[in-house]
Amino acid sequence: MKENTAPTPLTRTQLGVLAALLLCAQMPLWAHIDRWISVVGTALVIARLVFPFDRSNLRNLRRWLLPGFALAAAIGIRVEYGYFLARDPCVAFLYVLVGIKFLEARGTRDGALLVCLALFLALTQFFYAQTLLAAVAAMPALLATGIALAVLRTSAAASEPWRPHVRATARLILQGVPIAALLFVLFPRLAAPLWGSPLESGARTGLSESMSPGSISDLSLSDEVAFRVEFSSAPPPPSQRYWRGPVFARFDGATWRPLYKLRSGQFVPPSGRAADYTVTMEPHGKLWLFALEHPTGPPHAPNPDAPAGAATEALAIVTYDQQLLAKAPITQAVRYTVRSATVDTFAALGNDASDNLQLPHGNPRTIEFARDLRARSASDRAYITAVLDWFRTESFVYTLSPDLLDRDPVDGFLFDTHRGFCEHFAGAFALLMRAAGIPSRVVTGYQGGEMNPTGEYMIVRQSDAHAWAEALLDGKWQRIDPTAAVAPSRIERGIGAALPAGERIPYLARIEMTWLKSLRLHWDSVNYHWQRGFVGFNLERQHDFLRDIGLKGAPPWRIVALLAAAAFIWGISVLGFSRLRRSRDDAEVALWRRACRKLARAGLERRPDEGPLAYADRAAVRWPAVAALIKAIAERYALLRYGPAAARTEESVAQLRASVSSLPPARELRAT
Amino acid sequence: MATLPLTGSWITQARQRFWRLAPGDREPVTLRHRRIYILPTRRGLALIATLVIMLLTSMNYALSLGYAMTFLASGMVAAALLATFRNLAGLASSPVAAGEAFAGGDVTFTLALASGQRERIGIIVTASGGAPAIVDLPADATRPVMLTVAARRRGAQPLGRVTLSTDFPLGLWRGWAYVHFPLAACIYPAPESAAPPLPASRLGIDPQRAARAADAELGGLRAYERGDPHNRIAWKAVARGAGWYTKQFEGGAGGGAVDLDWSELPPMLDEELRLSRLTAWVLAAERETRAFALRLPGTELPHGQGAGHRRAALVALASFPRMNPA
Numbered sequence: 002m003k004e005n006t007a008p009t010p011l012t013r014t015q016l017g018v019l020a021a022l023l024l025c026a027q028m029p030l031w032a033h034i035d036r037w038i039s040v041v042g043t044a045l046v047i048a049r050l051v052f053p054f055d056r057s058n059l060r061n062l063r064r065w066l067l068p069g070f071a072l073a074a075a076i077g078i079r080v081e082y083g084y085f086l087a088r089d090p091c092v093a094f095l096y097v098l099v100g101i102k103f104l105e106a107r108g109t110r111d112g113a114l115l116v117c118l119a120l121f122l123a124l125t126q127f128f129y130a131q132t133l134l135a136a137v138a139a140m141p142a143l144l145a146t147g148i149a150l151a152v153l154r155t156s157a158a159a160s161e162p163w164r165p166h167v168r169a170t171a172r173l174i175l176q177g178v179p180i181a182a183l184l185f186v187l188f189p190r191l192a193a194p195l196w197g198s199p200l201e202s203g204a205r206t207g208l209s210e211s212m213s214p215g216s217i218s219d220l221s222l223s224d225e226v227a228f229r230v231e232f233s234s235a236p237p238p239p240s241q242r243y244w245r246g247p248v249f250a251r252f253d254g255a256t257w258r259p260l261y262k263l264r265s266g267q268f269v270p271p272s273g274r275a276a277d278y279t280v281t282m283e284p285h286g287k288l289w290l291f292a293l294e295h296p297t298g299p300p301h302a303p304n305p306d307a308p309a310g311a312a313t314e315a316l317a318i319v320t321y322d323q324q325l326l327a328k329a330p331i332t333q334a335v336r337y338t339v340r341s342a343t344v345d346t347f348a349a350l351g352n353d354a355s356d357n358l359q360l361p362h363g364n365p366r367t368i369e370f371a372r373d374l375r376a377r378s379a380s381d382r383a384y385i386t387a388v389l390d391w392f393r394t395e396s397f398v399y400t401l402s403p404d405l406l407d408r409d410p411v412d413g414f415l416f417d418t419h420r421g422f423c424e425h426f427a428g429a430f431a432l433l434m435r436a437a438g439i440p441s442r443v444v445t446g447y448q449g450g451e452m453n454p455t456g457e458y459m460i461v462r463q464s465d466a467h468a469w470a471e472a473l474l475d476g477k478w479q480r481i482d483p484t485a486a487v488a489p490s491r492i493e494r495g496i497g498a499a500l501p502a503g504e505r506i507p508y509l510a511r512i513e514m515t516w517l518k519s520l521r522l523h524w525d526s527v528n529y530h531w532q533r534g535f536v537g538f539n540l541e542r543q544h545d546f547l548r549d550i551g552l553k554g555a556p557p558w559r560i561v562a563l564l565a566a567a568a569f570i571w572g573i574s575v576l577g578f579s580r581l582r583r584s585r586d587d588a589e590v591a592l593w594r595r596a597c598r599k600l601a602r603a604g605l606e607r608r609p610d611e612g613p614l615a616y617a618d619r620a621a622v623r624w625p626a627v628a629a630l631i632k633a634i635a636e637r638y639a640l641l642r643y644g645p646a647a648a649r650t651e652e653s654v655a656q657l658r659a660s661v662s663s664l665p666p667a668r669e670l671r672a673t
Numbered sequence: 674m675a676t677l678p679l680t681g682s683w684i685t686q687a688r689q690r691f692w693r694l695a696p697g698d699r700e701p702v703t704l705r706h707r708r709i710y711i712l713p714t715r716r717g718l719a720l721i722a723t724l725v726i727m728l729l730t731s732m733n734y735a736l737s738l739g740y741a742m743t744f745l746a747s748g749m750v751a752a753a754l755l756a757t758f759r760n761l762a763g764l765a766s767s768p769v770a771a772g773e774a775f776a777g778g779d780v781t782f783t784l785a786l787a788s789g790q791r792e793r794i795g796i797i798v799t800a801s802g803g804a805p806a807i808v809d810l811p812a813d814a815t816r817p818v819m820l821t822v823a824a825r826r827r828g829a830q831p832l833g834r835v836t837l838s839t840d841f842p843l844g845l846w847r848g849w850a851y852v853h854f855p856l857a858a859c860i861y862p863a864p865e866s867a868a869p870p871l872p873a874s875r876l877g878i879d880p881q882r883a884a885r886a887a888d889a890e891l892g893g894l895r896a897y898e899r900g901d902p903h904n905r906i907a908w909k910a911v912a913r914g915a916g917w918y919t920k921q922f923e924g925g926a927g928g929g930a931v932d933l934d935w936s937e938l939p940p941m942l943d944e945e946l947r948l949s950r951l952t953a954w955v956l957a958a959e960r961e962t963r964a965f966a967l968r969l970p971g972t973e974l975p976h977g978q979g980a981g982h983r984r985a986a987l988v989a990l991a992s993f994p995r996m997n998p999a
Contacts (some may be wrong), residue, residue, distance in 0.1 A: 113716045118725040120746060124727050127736040139742050147749055147843060154844030155795070169842055170749070173756065177748020184744040195733040268893075333735040339865070536737045568751075575755050 009109045010542060018116055018152045018163050018352040019106070020050050022145035023099050026119040029126035029138040030096055034181035035081055036205050038093045041074065045100025067105050072099065092125045112153045120146050131334075131536045133528055143667040144170055160530060176575050183567050187560055191538040207285035208246050208445050212468060213256040217445065218422040219494055223463035227447055228291060229529055230276050230459040235291065237276055239449060239493050241481065243469065244291040244461060246446035248322045253433075254361035255410055257428055257443045266321035266350050270297045273344035279303045281336045290317050290325040291446060291461075294480060300325060300337035302541045321350055322442070323478075328423040334537045345480035349473055357440035357473065364411040364432065371436035381439050381474055385481060388433055392426070392486040395419065399426075399488035399499055423491070427468040440473035444480070454519075455526040464496055588654050589641040592661045596634050603670035613639050624670060634660045693834050693851035701767035701787065704837065708850040709761050711754060717845035720750065750845055757846040760839045763789040764796065768854040769817060771832065773987070775952070776863040780824040782832045782856055787815040795841045801833045824860045827948065827991055832856040861952060861987040862945065868953035871931050871963070894918040898999065901979060930976045932963035933986075947992050955986045969993055 011019070023046045030041045073098040075085065082090040086609075106115060123142035126135055137288055147170030152163050208226065209216055221581030228244075229430050236242075249257035270645050276293055280300075290300055297316035300442040317325040327335070360368070374391075378384035403420045406413035409431050414421050421429075427443050448467035450459040485492045491499030547553045554558065597607050597616075606624050607616045617635030621628035637657045640648050681689075689695055690707075702708075713721060724747055765787040774780035782800065786793075788810035799805040803822035810816055823973030824830060838849035894907055897917035907918040933954050938947050951967065958965040959978075967974040967986045972993070974986055 051771075113719060117719050119731075120720075120723055121727055124730060124736075124739050124742055127731075127738045127742070128734060131736065131738045136741070137737050139738070143742065143745060143749070146746065150720075150843040150845065154840060154842070173752040174745060174749045176755070177745065177750070179748070180743070180751050182747040184747065185740055188740065188744070191732050191735065195729065260754035359991065472795075535741070538737050539735065567736035572755055575752065576759060 010107060011109060011112055013154050014163055015109070015112055015149075016050065016106075018101065018145070018149045019112055020046055022116065022119050022142065023103055024150045025142040026099070026123040027096060027522045029135060029142075030092070030122070030129075033126065033129040034089070034093045034096060035112075038074075038078065038096060042096040042100040045070075045097070045104050049106070057170040066100050070101050070104075074098070084538055088128060092122075092128065092531070095122055095125065109153050113147070116146055116149050116153070119149075125337070133531045136531075136535075138173070143174065147171075147173060179571050180568060183564065184344045185538070186543070186546055187564060190538075190543050192540050205288065207463065208289075208466060210247065210287070211256050211258045212249050212424050212428065212443060212445055214414075214421075215401065216404070217424045217466045217468055218403075219560075220463045220466040221401060221422070225463045226525065227285075227461045227463050228280050228449065228532050229453075229463065229532075230278050230461065231460070232276060232278045232456070234275065234277050236278075236450075236459060237274070237343045238450065239495075240485075241293070241345075242448060242450050243294045243345075243467075243482075244447040244450075244465075245294045245296075245323065245325075245444060246289050246291055247287075247443055248320075248324055248444050250357050250442040251359065252361050252428070252432065254363040257431075258451065260322075260356055263324075263326070264321035266319050266323065268296060268298055269323070269347045269350065270317055271295055271342045271344045271347045273342035275340055275342055277338070277340050279336060279338045281334060281529070281537065282331060283532075284331050284333050284335075286330050286332060288326045288330060290327055290331070290335075290337060292325055292339045293343055295323055295338050295344060295347045296325065296341045298340055300339045303336050308372075321353060323347060333539060333540075334540075336533070336537060346377055346477050349476050349478055354440040354473055357442045358435055358438070360435055364409045366409070366412040366416055367429070367432055368436040370415070371433045374433075375437035381437075381472075384437055384439070385434075385472065385474075388430065389481070389486045392430075392483055397421070397426075397487045399423075399484065399491060423484040424468045424605075426487060427470045430470045430481065430483040431472075432473050442471050444469050444471050448482075448492065451495070452521055453522050453526055453529075455523050458526075458529065460522075460529075461524060538575070589638055589649075589657055592654075592657050593634070593638040593642075596631075596638075596661045596664060599664055599667050600631075600670070602667035613642075624673060626673060627665065627670075630660060630664060634664070679821045691840045693853040696831065696833075696853045696855040698852050698854050701785070702852045702854075703763060703765040703789070704761050704850045706758075706762065709758060709848055710850065711757055711846050711848040712815040714746045714840055714845060714847045717750070717847075720845055724750070729869055749841075753843040754846050756842045757839060757848040759791065760793055760796070760841045761837065761850060763791060764793055764837065765789060766835075766837060766852050768832075768856040771856045771858040773859045773861065773984075773991075774824040775861045776824050776827050778824050779821045779865075780830065780858045780860060782820045782822070782858060784818045784820065784835065784854070786810060786818050786837075788812055793839075795839050797836075797840075798837065799836045801835075824858070827860050827862045827945070827993075829857040829992070830860050830997065832858070859988055859991050861991045864953035864956055865946070865949040866953075868950050868957070871954055871957050871961070872933070872937070873931075894920060899979070903980070904960075930966070931958055932966050932968065933958070934966075934968040935970055936968070944993075948993055951989050952987065955983060955990070959983045 003195070022423050024043065027039070027043055027046070075094060078090045078093045078097075081084045082093070084090060085094075095118065100120060102111065102115055102118065123139055123146075126139065127133075144167070148166045149161060151166040151170060156432065208220070228622075230236075247259060251258040266521070278293070280291065282290065292300065299319065300317050301315060316335070317327045319325055374387055377383045378387050382452060398420045399422065400420050401422060403414070403422060404418045404424060406418070411432050414425050414427055424443075424445075429439040431443050433502060445466070445468045447461045447465040448469070450461040451466040452459050467484070469480060469484065471478045472481055473479075482492065488499040544553060547555070552563075593613065600620055603605065603624075605620055611619075613635040617632045620631045624631065634657065637653060637660065641653060641657065689697060724743055727739065727743040727746070730736070731743055767785045767787075769783040769785045772781040772783070784798065786798070786808055788795065790812055792812045793808070793810040796808045796810065797805045798808060798818050798820060800820040800822050802822050806818050806820060808816060809816055820832070820835070822830075822832075824892075832854060834851050834853045836849050836851055838847055838848045894910070895918065897906060897919045901919040905919045907920050910916065910918050933951050935947060937953065938950065942950070951969075955965065955967065962978065964976045964978045965982075965986070966976045967989060969989060972989045974982070974989060977985075
């Protein structure tokens with residue numbers, strides 16, 4: 002391999018194609034990295050195209066400006082992110098770095114390095130999104146990679162056009178698709194990451210590990226999908242769609258937090274209407290899995306073939322307070338099947354009253370009010386009813402934009418502003434219970450879900466995030482949703498129906514079914530199948546697939562051998578395919594040979610040294626009836642084959658074909 | 674058969690099969706898979722390394738689309754491998770001509786490349802010690818390829834092994850094949866740079882007239898005859914379409930025939946120097962359009978003139994046996 006030591010300077014075409022490649026690689030990241038970083042990185046690429054840098058300029062750039070640029074970018078990113086050696090800042094730095102490198106790129110070797118960097122950069126967008134759109138957005142970069150390589154190869158020709166390379170590269174990519182598909186299904190997937198934690202904190206939306214005023218109303222503004230559910234039984238009515246998530250029992254007067262120590266528990270099989278369903282959950286980076294209240298058993302990987310109740314590995318454990326916790330943070334889409342009994346109560350495991358009676362300092366009016374009301378109520382149940390009635394009759398407003406309260410927020414909410422979102426109601430209710438001596442806690446999760454009319458599944462969005470309360474009565478935990486008392490339509494018809502007019506409601510949570518919303522639901526359906534079929538192809542799905550094709554548990558050498566054999570067949574067929582394509586060019590030869598064969602069968606063989614016209618003359622003497630036709634064939638063939646290139650048109654080939662076809666069969670010729 | 678049957682021990686055979694060190698090919702050689710080698714270029718290795726990093730990233734972050742993109746790019750790289758192979762497979766090459774040159778100059782060999790039924794792009798033809806020639810061929814075409822190498826020393830200079838290579842289409846893979854034709858150029862001795870004037874004519878022509886030969890004036894034109902030196906052809910007349918004429922000079926032209934005799938050179942001259950001087954004299958005699966005879970030990974050329982005679986003399990000088998092969 003000879004490489005010139007003196008760099009072959011990049012031509013205008015090469016610079017243009019490289020710039021296109023870099024922009025293709027950078028563009029999908031615009032939505033995911035900081036605005037100023039994306040502007041700087043892209044501006045550097047464009048700057049190189051717009052301003053000509055001659056050799057002396059470049060030398061100065063190389064020596065001083067560019068290392069300075071790189072350092073400045075690194076410092077800027079460090080300041081922006083607060084850390085550097087992590088995934089996101091590195092992506093941002095690479096984004097800027099390709100611009101810097103492009104600015105100083107001189108030779109084809111720099112070009113080749115840029116191609117490699119850009120290809121990797123194009124991959125990094127999948128850290129942030131693996132939607133269908135992201136996949137489509139990656140295609141231009143892949144195509145541009147091939148074009149850039151093709152253009153870099155021909156360094157000599159300054160005015161080398163790039164357009165022919167588009168088709169050629171597209172063909173190469175298409176030819177490689179079978180190999181890619183095979184590798185995709187057979188390449189072993191990992192159960193655990195190779196290094197580090199693959200999830201950056203704060204990178205995803207979803208419920209958080211604590212509940213303070215505002216934490217759920219923020220989520221409610223998001224149309225993002227939390228998870229999708231396919232029911233194998235009838236879906237429960239909206240009022241029973243409580244998807245249980247993190248449970249909070251520790252309250253400091255403003256924020257609800259989980260207990261310090263999560264104890265593992267067991268499933269308390271409640272009786273009630275059972276629902277079987279499969280959840281496809283978007284990654285949220287936390288441990289919890291969501292299930293309808295209350296699951297009767299652990300979630301399993303969905304396996305349609307296995308008999309019901311077959312022992313498969315559980316995907317999560319259940320805690321003392323009936324949360325489902327996965328073994329590792331959910332960093333990729335996960336699918337699991339659960340069975341729940343749609344009831345609002347379950348038996349407490351032992352005595353966990355003490356954990357749920359803790360009262361923080363502060364909020365004296367609330368505590369005073371609770372004790373007073375409890376004293377006036379006959380029983381705990383009567384007290385609960387009284388509290389809910391009070392919520393209902395007082396002019397409480399269910400709103401996304403409650404007033405901000407600094408000191409004693411529960412007091413302020415209950416007695417001053419009366420304006421709150423579900424976290425206010427649930428938190429205040431739990432506190433009212435505790436103040437009256439009833440063990441109580443806050444449960445967060447999602448409430449509701451919308452059936453997608455096109456996809457036969459339910460979508461639960463972040464805007465369905467909800468908080469409710471649980472109270473321990475007679476050894477049983479009872480779900481009580483104070484929001485339902487204030488805004489019953491929230492529970493029945495979703496947040497869009499419950500919020501007063503004029504509030505900012507996430508678009509898809511609105512209840513009227515416009516055509517645009519219907520279009521978006523269709524799109525969601527497409528994305529759902531995309532997620533299930535493609536993005537969700539993980540270790541389990543691969544096992545299923547291998548089992549289906551009879552390769553489960555096969556020794557690795559068999560899979561390698563299969564791959565090798567497939568690669569061989571692929572190579573042969575790609576080579577053979579292009580041979581077939583090529584033979585089309587020689588149509589006139591094939592037609593001429595056909596005519597010759599026919600005449601030979603009829604008894605007059607062409608001598609090896611005989612040209613077409615001489616042979617035709619001889620044949621014309623032998624068969625005077627078709628003399629004109631034979632001569633026409635020979636002449637046209639000679640013109641096509643040996644005449645000027647302009648004479649070789651589709652029509653004249655077609656005419657030759659027609660003439661050859663109209664030649665009588667050998668049988669008839671022999672008879673004459 | 675394009676290739677001579679291999680003989681010798683299996684080691685020799687294997688060496689010949691893999692490296693084509695001996696001129697075993699007869700025309701034409703059609704490249705097939707047994708001759709074609711393919712390895713990644715540096716650029717290809719860099720891209721493969723990038724793909725490995727992309728794969729590791731996809732594995733660690735469990736990016737399904739990352740896998741998909743990595744494998745699609747890998748498929749493209751693999752398809753490029755096939756395209757590189759296809760660009761060479763079926764390409765036919767045959768020896769056409771070996772040039773002649775003076776030692777120290779450049780000599781040109783001509784091969785013919787036939788594309789077969791496929792378009793060929795960026796075929797790099799390299800002779801050992803020569804600059805590469807880059808050829809593009811449309812389908813069903815045959816093109817001559819000129820390979821210019823330095824003419825090293827007097828005598829027959831074999832072309833040696835020729836490498837046909839390509840990095841089409843993406844520059845990620847280099848495919849190459851060796852062909853080794855028994856093609857040899859005839860290298861004349863380098864003419865002595867400051868050679869003494871031609872020896873005096875036996876026929877007693879005044880040497881001073883011969884010395885004035887260069888000052889000769891154009892006397893007229895006569896009809897061209899085969900063998901007239903090129904520099905005497907009246908090219909202007911040819912260009913006008915007036916026909917072929919040869920310029921005649923007065924005063925010069927024909928200091929008379931000379932005898933260029935090896936044995937009459939000063940005895941202290943060594944063999945190669947003698948050949949160099951004789952070469953210079955052959956050229957001088959031609960320039961002055963004087964007939965000359967060449968006598969070498971074992972070879973004798975009678976008096977004659979013209980391009981054919983000149984070439985015969987130069988070939989005789991070139992192929993004069995080497996006494997002490999270096």
